Amino acid sequence: MHELSIARNILELVDATCHEQGYSGVETVRVNVGKASGIMTDALVFAFNCAKDETLSVNATLEIHEIPVGGRCRECNSDFISQETIVLNCPRCGGAAFEITTGHELEIFELEVDG
């Protein structure tokens, strides 16, 4: 259950940002989670809700934006997006010489805050 550690990290970062910028509470925390990051999104929401007491996010909802796995193939020179969690071959040409460019994200990108 590393989702609990991840949730605690999110709550700490949000609290730190709110203290820095003078916000008193949070309504929504929006995060990007790549499909290849190894995070179970349901477990992350569950962990967030368990851990949010006594933080500025106590009334907040965690909103997860899942980012698909994407890559750039050096054999057919195309960019691709996959619905899979792992990509072993370029979906266009079947080649193996590609780089994964998206799908490992794990970041907070937006908060809805009270003034």
Place this chain on the structure above:
Amino acid sequence: MKVKMVKKILEANDRIAAGNRALLANHKVEAVNLMSAPGAGKTTLLEKTIRALDGRVRIGVIEGDIQGTHDAEVISGLDVPVVQINTGGACHLDANMISDMLQEMPLDELDLLVIENVGNLVCPAEFDVGESAKIMLLSITEGDDKPLKYPLMFQKSEVLILNKIDLAPYLDVDMEKIRSDAKKLNPDLKIFDLSARNGQGMEDWCRWLEDKVKSR
């Protein structure tokens, strides 16, 4: 009101990991993060490795366990510095736990620090602890479907050790499938076949480790 921010969620962990890495580099200590599922044979491998490198590489061990001290007791019987972390339920070690333990370690007297992670194929791969290489141990008794089920650990590791190969004749496991799936996930992955129990293949692995320490 909307507030835009871009914060890597593991930023705090990664910052502490960078500090650990710098501290280890200052003391010229190479650190490897040994990861596997429970029962893959990490402690036996470590025990045999320490014996094999006795007199050649000065090794210290950080032993991570959810609870209990059994593995640490096995290792401390070998007369190397060992500290134990009980994560109290957490399924992985993080950089902060390692940072605390580095204070307890006689770093100036070490060439190599082995961090034996908690037995789990998912979470340990997620957390940088400041190691210079991640080593994954897979027992062939676990089956040949593991690379595609747990891709992240294969992708992040520099070395894959296939352990318990002495059992291959008794198992219905396709070792070539493990190797080729693992290589597809990580073309640079270095693979060692060995049996920590009977010593087969241990030499190649130990030589790799010794070379890694020497080239630091």
